Amino acid sequence: MERKAVFRTEGITKVYGTGPAAVHALRGVDLALYEGEMVVMLGASGSGKSTLLNILGALDTPTDGRVFFRDRELTRLSDAALTAFRRDHVGFVFQFYNLVPSLTARENVALVTEIARNPMRPEEALERAGLPDRMDHFPAELSGGEQQRVAIARAIAKRPEVLLCDEPTGALDSKTGVKVLEALVSINDELGTATALITHNVGIRKIAHRVIVLADGQVAEVTENDARVPPADVSW
Amino acid sequence: MLTLRALDRKLWRDMRRIWAQSLAIAMVLACGVAVLILSFGTLQNLTETRDAYYERNRFADIFAGATRVPDPIVREIARLPGVAQVEPRIADYVVLDMPGMVEPGMGRVISLPPDGALVLNIPLLRTGRLPDPLSADEVAVAQPFAEAHGLRPGDSFRAVMNGQMRELQVAGIVLSPEYIYTIGPASLFPDNRRFGVFWMSHTAAAAAFDLDGAFNDISLRLTPGADAAPVIAALDDMLDPYGGTGAHDRDRQMSHNFLKHELEQLEALAWIMPPIFFVVSAFLVNMVMGRLIALERQQIGLMKAVGYRTREISAHYLKMAAVIGVLGVLIGWAAGIWISDGMTELYAEFFHFPYLVSAPSTAAFAISGVLAVATVVVGAMRAVRGTVRLRPAVAMSPPEPPKFSRGLVDHLGTWLRLRQTTMMILRSITRWPGRAAVTFLGVATSVAVLVGSFFFFDAFDVMMDEMFTQSNRQQMTLNLTREQTLAAVEDATNLPGVLRVEGGYAVQVRLINGPRESLQSLQARPDDAELVRLLDRDSRPVPVSPSGLILPELLADDLGVQAGDVLAVEFLGGHRETHAVPVAQVARQSLGEAAYMRDTALFELLRVAPRVNQLNLLVDEAALPALYAQIKATPAISGVALWSEVRVQYQEMVDETLFTMIFIYTMLGVLIAVGVVYNAARIQLSERAHELASLRVLGFSRGEVSYVLVGEIMLLTLAGLPLGWLAGYGFAAMTSAGLSSEIVNIPLVVSKQTYAWAALVVFVSALGSVLLVRRRLDRVELVSALKQKE
Numbered sequence A: 001m002e003r004k005a006v007f008r009t010e011g012i013t014k015v016y017g018t019g020p021a022a023v024h025a026l027r028g029v030d031l032a033l034y035e036g037e038m039v040v041m042l043g044a045s046g047s048g049k050s051t052l053l054n055i056l057g058a059l060d061t062p063t064d065g066r067v068f069f070r071d072r073e074l075t076r077l078s079d080a081a082l083t084a085f086r087r088d089h090v091g092f093v094f095q096f097y098n099l100v101p102s103l104t105a106r107e108n109v110a111l112v113t114e115i116a117r118n119p120m121r122p123e124e125a126l127e128r129a130g131l132p133d134r135m136d137h138f139p140a141e142l143s144g145g146e147q148q149r150v151a152i153a154r155a156i157a158k159r160p161e162v163l164l165c166d167e168p169t170g171a172l173d174s175k176t177g178v179k180v181l182e183a184l185v186s187i188n189d190e191l192g193t194a195t196a197l198i199t200h201n202v203g204i205r206k207i208a209h210r211v212i213v214l215a216d217g218q219v220a221e222v223t224e225n226d227a228r229v230p231p232a233d234v235s236w
Numbered sequence B: 001m002l003t004l005r006a007l008d009r010k011l012w013r014d015m016r017r018i019w020a021q022s023l024a025i026a027m028v029l030a031c032g033v034a035v036l037i038l039s040f041g042t043l044q045n046l047t048e049t050r051d052a053y054y055e056r057n058r059f060a061d062i063f064a065g066a067t068r069v070p071d072p073i074v075r076e077i078a079r080l081p082g083v084a085q086v087e088p089r090i091a092d093y094v095v096l097d098m099p100g101m102v103e104p105g106m107g108r109v110i111s112l113p114p115d116g117a118l119v120l121n122i123p124l125l126r127t128g129r130l131p132d133p134l135s136a137d138e139v140a141v142a143q144p145f146a147e148a149h150g151l152r153p154g155d156s157f158r159a160v161m162n163g164q165m166r167e168l169q170v171a172g173i174v175l176s177p178e179y180i181y182t183i184g185p186a187s188l189f190p191d192n193r194r195f196g197v198f199w200m201s202h203t204a205a206a207a208a209f210d211l212d213g214a215f216n217d218i219s220l221r222l223t224p225g226a227d228a229a230p231v232i233a234a235l236d237d238m239l240d241p242y243g244g245t246g247a248h249d250r251d252r253q254m255s256h257n258f259l260k261h262e263l264e265q266l267e268a269l270a271w272i273m274p275p276i277f278f279v280v281s282a283f284l285v286n287m288v289m290g291r292l293i294a295l296e297r298q299q300i301g302l303m304k305a306v307g308y309r310t311r312e313i314s315a316h317y318l319k320m321a322a323v324i325g326v327l328g329v330l331i332g333w334a335a336g337i338w339i340s341d342g343m344t345e346l347y348a349e350f351f352h353f354p355y356l357v358s359a360p361s362t363a364a365f366a367i368s369g370v371l372a373v374a375t376v377v378v379g380a381m382r383a384v385r386g387t388v389r390l391r392p393a394v395a396m397s398p399p400e401p402p403k404f405s406r407g408l409v410d411h412l413g414t415w416l417r418l419r420q421t422t423m424m425i426l427r428s429i430t431r432w433p434g435r436a437a438v439t440f441l442g443v444a445t446s447v448a449v450l451v452g453s454f455f456f457f458d459a460f461d462v463m464m465d466e467m468f469t470q471s472n473r474q475q476m477t478l479n480l481t482r483e484q485t486l487a488a489v490e491d492a493t494n495l496p497g498v499l500r501v502e503g504g505y506a507v508q509v510r511l512i513n514g515p516r517e518s519l520q521s522l523q524a525r526p527d528d529a530e531l532v533r534l535l536d537r538d539s540r541p542v543p544v545s546p547s548g549l550i551l552p553e554l555l556a557d558d559l560g561v562q563a564g565d566v567l568a569v570e571f572l573g574g575h576r577e578t579h580a581v582p583v584a585q586v587a588r589q590s591l592g593e594a595a596y597m598r599d600t601a602l603f604e605l606l607r608v609a610p611r612v613n614q615l616n617l618l619v620d621e622a623a624l625p626a627l628y629a630q631i632k633a634t635p636a637i638s639g640v641a642l643w644s645e646v647r648v649q650y651q652e653m654v655d656e657t658l659f660t661m662i663f664i665y666t667m668l669g670v671l672i673a674v675g676v677v678y679n680a681a682r683i684q685l686s687e688r689a690h691e692l693a694s695l696r697v698l699g700f701s702r703g704e705v706s707y708v709l710v711g712e713i714m715l716l717t718l719a720g721l722p723l724g725w726l727a728g729y730g731f732a733a734m735t736s737a738g739l740s741s742e743i744v745n746i747p748l749v750v751s752k753q754t755y756a757w758a759a760l761v762v763f764v765s766a767l768g769s770v771l772l773v774r775r776r777l778d779r780v781e782l783v784s785a786l787k788q789k790e
């Protein structure tokens, strides 16, 4: 089966700062993210995972190299075009939820559905994320896991083609973490949303189709995972 | 010590980070300081200079005029209890023929004592010498008039005195404590070209006015602590047989009166404006420090954990407020000195003192400095107190996320189907009502300041219309040397170019209502007056009621009477009668407080034949030069008021002074708006940077994200406008009441344009400030904003 790439990178590098203090966060990364797959990214702290994900999601630009989203070269787009790209194609989930505290769960999702082209109803997104009740609660009234599921609902409500998750379970205990992962896996299964997931938890690699390991700003290893297991069976 | 302590180093870094906000607050504070320096400083300077001048040149306490008082009466007056010194004089108005001036000028001649020994109201010689007591044509000229005409000792000019054109020689140039502010009869502003004061020898004056062995003007100085009222009453009684026109104290002396009102206005300014600025700055400091401390909550916890005392931490933050305060004070002092200089120059143009120091007093500096710093420190104190008292463990843990709750706003949102970004705005306002209130009230204050100053244009427009279009439609008023029969009106019609003549008769009266009384001019008005008309309280011309008094509203208020009440009218100037007269009407009058009566009623009351001592003329402009020449040659005319000239002057005054003043007030209003809005927007941005960056990550455009920031501020700005209008009207009412006096009655009128302009200026300032802050949104890097988790 010919797999179509959603994202493709060509030799991207990222240097923070200049001169002797310069930090080479990425040193030539070539990789692809395919339609419908679930990729887990691993790597030591400081290996460049977040930097890479931010560049894919157009939150940041590489110092050098090219990034393609399908046929479009993101590295050539204007700021306005990148905004439109984020609005239409990408969903983000972060370690620290990033919910708007002055909006309720439902409203946080509505925030996105109001500007998306073909969104689902906020209620549906929340159900898919595993949070059918508590829709009218404010973030301050929700647990960490619940807040993260609101963030997932918000990310998927626009029916994005890719979901980029930076340590979504990083701030959660194992039981809550499993619920969040289950939400992500079921969305990947049911909607076919390509998902890239950064984690420090090596056990989580088992839920992925592919695992990419970064080391020192480069891709160190890519493995296909033939025996996927559901999140509930992951040893934490 | 060269090494700063770590905390102080932190202080400077923090200050650098929020320099723009600190500066905005400092500027608002500086306005208050500058106004304090300006008003109290100038007030103190002027008061001290005036008092010293009065003392040194022995300005009199009581003044009185009469027709002709025999010299021996002076000794009787000097014997009155409470009287220390007496200065009898001859003083009268004359028509001047100045080189290079087509229109006639007016002068007031004052005699110098025969023995040359001046006791009171001593003119201060600037150049030359005083006139020779034996000379018939030497005069000392008041400096403003001399300057306006370039007169120097040795020069000469011509005056019509007692029917004769006389050539007068300038012997010297003087200043007088009686004429610090020089204003001709029926004039509004000093016009040093057309009105001048000069002093001549007693013999010459006596000859010129037929007053040999007599005087017609007297000034008294009281013994320290003596009560003026009994002296005034006694003097009135003594002068009554000689045509006394009513004795009065300094408050009815023109120059003193104008100066006094000027000083009162300065004082009012000092009491109203600085508190507004101080309070606004205190709230701003509170808001900014509150935010800073919320951001540094964990650092405070840490400092406490490592052993800093609560007091030390509080001091650290209060020091920041103090730095802002000191900055504001320094800017305010500099601005205050600068404006004081300009103000002093302006005063020197209108008020003639022998000297005037512009340096504001040390006390003004000290008071403004202490008050300003204290205000901001108090503002900061409230913000500091709560957090620094927290236990370290509590302080170090992140603050609870803001608690929102569902309420009215949500129903509104659901009902109106508002966007979520709009909901963010509404929730933020309801969640932080205190901060929203500061923005809201700040905007309202600045609108109020603008309405309260723009209103002057409206008031002056109305006054202009009342004075020159509705009321005084004559081009000139001629004062007659003595009262004449109505034949004079007929005669005047034959003067060149005269289209219409209306006679007038003015007599000095004392209006008495129980303990309240007022010395006024009572003017007789014909039924068919078309030139000089009376206005009702709504500024519409009204016919003169057939009998009874017509009082301007301020006078009626002063006397505590309304239409229908009865006043005792004591006629002065030779009539020596008192009548009870009912008040028929209360009228609107912007200039002066003269009372009116229908001519027929007045003459009937006094049982005399109709007479005139004023002529109001409507003239063909083309014939003016011929008419002027005729006036200069007519002995029966002792004075001219040129209304068309007064109007031009008035317009010039409005253009110069008012524009400057309103420009300054506009700057003040704008500064408040900018200070408040800029700070509110910066705080918003700081609190929401994370949230707004999240919106950008979700794919919201810059414009959409800006909407959340700009929308909230501008919503509050719009909401603040109506309150500002209301407060502005109140402010205008306060100003019009505060500045109205027996000299001018400033009407309380605020036009729609004034409201609109004030709103527009504030709206644009607010929008500009918030857009300035909005630019920072563009610079927020998405990734780093997301990393900073508060």
Ligand SMILES: Nc1ncnc2c1ncn2[C@@H]1O[C@H](COP(=O)(O)OP(=O)(O)OP(=O)(O)O)[C@@H](O)[C@H]1O
Pocket: A016, A017, A023, A024, A025, A043, A044, A045, A046, A047, A048, A049, A050, A051, A052, B784
């Ligand atoms: N804004 C920045 N300025 C300078 N250096 C940066 C910046 N952001 C990241 N870095 C550096 O780039 C390198 C890669 O950082 P990145 O955040 O991508 O690592 P990571 O793999 O996500 O690590 P972690 O697992 O700890 O989140 C690190 O050495 C980091 O210090």
Ligand SMILES: [Mg+2]
Pocket: A049, A050, A051, A166
């Ligand atoms: Mg990371």
